[in-house]
Amino acid sequence: MRRIVRWTGWCAAYAVGLVLLLGAGAWTWWQGEPRASGTGTNALWARHQWVGEAHTGAEYRAFGRLLAQNRITDVYFHAGPVESDGTVPAVKYRNAPALLKALRTYAPGVRAHAYLGQIRKVDGHGVIEIGDARVQERILRTDAALLDLGFDGIHYDFEPIYPDDTAFLRLLERTRDLAHARGGLVSAALEQPTLADGLQPVFKALAPRVGAGHYPPRPTERYLRDVADRADQVAIMTYDTEMPTQALAGWHFAHHTEEVLRLIGDRTTVFLGVPTYRPVTGWAENLEVALRGVRRGVDALPRPPRRPFGVGVYADWTTRPADWARYRANWLPPGT
Template identity: 30%
Template sequence: MLALVFILLVPAPLGAYAVYLRVQYAGEPSAEARTRNNDALWLGHAWVDGRKTEADVTALAEQLQGTGIRDLYVHAGPLEHDGTLPLASVSPKARWFTTAMRAAAPAVQGIHFDFEPVQSGSKGFLAVLDQTHELTTARGVPLSVAAAQIDPIFHVNVLPLLLTGEGKWWSHGYFAEVARRVEQIAVMSYDTAMPLQSLYGGYVAQQTQLALEATPASTDLLMGLPAYWESNPSHWGHAETVAAAVRGARLGLGASTRKNFGLALYIDFTATPENWAAYRDGWCVAP
């Protein structure tokens, strides 16, 4: 009987939530919801392991022209179990790339952490951010972090915890705790399992609103764009598109005048010309 009740009750709230997301995706984004030149791009490991050349750096700099991309998140890891990063063996061309890239297209220098998974409420992660922030502050560079999505429905994070032992979302409060400890936070607003573009776009709109509420005005906030294709239960490529994410973020941003807001493309080596066009046309080009 308990199982039957569960089966009967679960579809109702999920259906109501789907309707809510579809409503979130309705209407026209504000004309003011355009790039504030605080966007970013995640870059793969090829840029720091010797596979890229000066010509590639020049091509990347040219590709970034006319966009709002200011920051590049370069994959320089992985870290060792003790937290060290042996650049000489893991990313031997890291210094070459940062020097070449700053010469070709000046960008902000700093540290971007992408630790996965980080469970909501993790005190260890907050401690790492506190310790790192002391170092970055002393050197006058920003600390940036990739963040999990925010719990979209009250305590829904309990479900994946019960089923897999790992949560998918951060609580609103924990997201705020992380955001207060960094200069920039980028939400990984993809891999949502949404089956339709309208639902995915509505979900991004909701996540944008939640993140805006939780992020201090002094911290840069960016929403991730899925510039890659997968087709599986956690990421339906026909639904999770750059165009839907851009439109959803614009709807969530509304008429906000917040300047330190942006979008972040994930990731350079899978981004297609269509992905770039959706980002440029939807976010960078005024109507």
């Protein structure tokens, strides 16, 4: 028994020492100033009220100035959520024509995307099953109606998406064909990629053997490339790190930035999601840490991606003037 207690104590001490060593290493790494500056290609997730409610000319002008000042090139206007049958009642986006007209006047060159999403059915829970052929047809009809109104693209945020989800890939293919025929774009929001693809089968094996299981819905390298080959833009939801220190949160953003841009930066436009909300957990995460982490990730690349890239600000309804000032100071290229 004494030997067991001693052995347990040594294991605990070793684990604590390893954690402290990793923390110290992360802190030392975090002290270096990023060399890379940000870019002038950036996205913003915008609240539903822009398409669902009327606004004044002054509000549209102010929004246009905000987009120009912060070098926002793409705005994902929430136009859903999608109903379980794949439709979106037109009353939900009744203000879209006025919004799109105002953007052409006050924010020329900014692309307005209709942002559609819903909770996928998994193990009997959730709202929508996009693998159902009838549901997918109605989603496409909804897309066509929004593109015909004047939106520049369709942005999907269906969750969860597992790395064996062929239905989502098929929907992307069909949406791309539909959007391109109208001169539009298709984009997709995805969770952060796996830290190690080899762990996904382990999680799946340990999950309850029902439906898709409950293993983390993280895209593998192969699935991320499959999505990138079907989408004009991929936005990675890099936030919600739940890290206890700024160094570890910064490492999280840097790691995913480097990996995602290395994997798909030559295939599609990439936006790395950065938060302006106040997280419930992971108190070290904030906008400055995220932006610095993204820049450190760009530093680690052997060369810049061939396609445009930037950050996606989540979200316009949580971003205060002070946050925009931090964003400009920590991200936009000098002289902008």
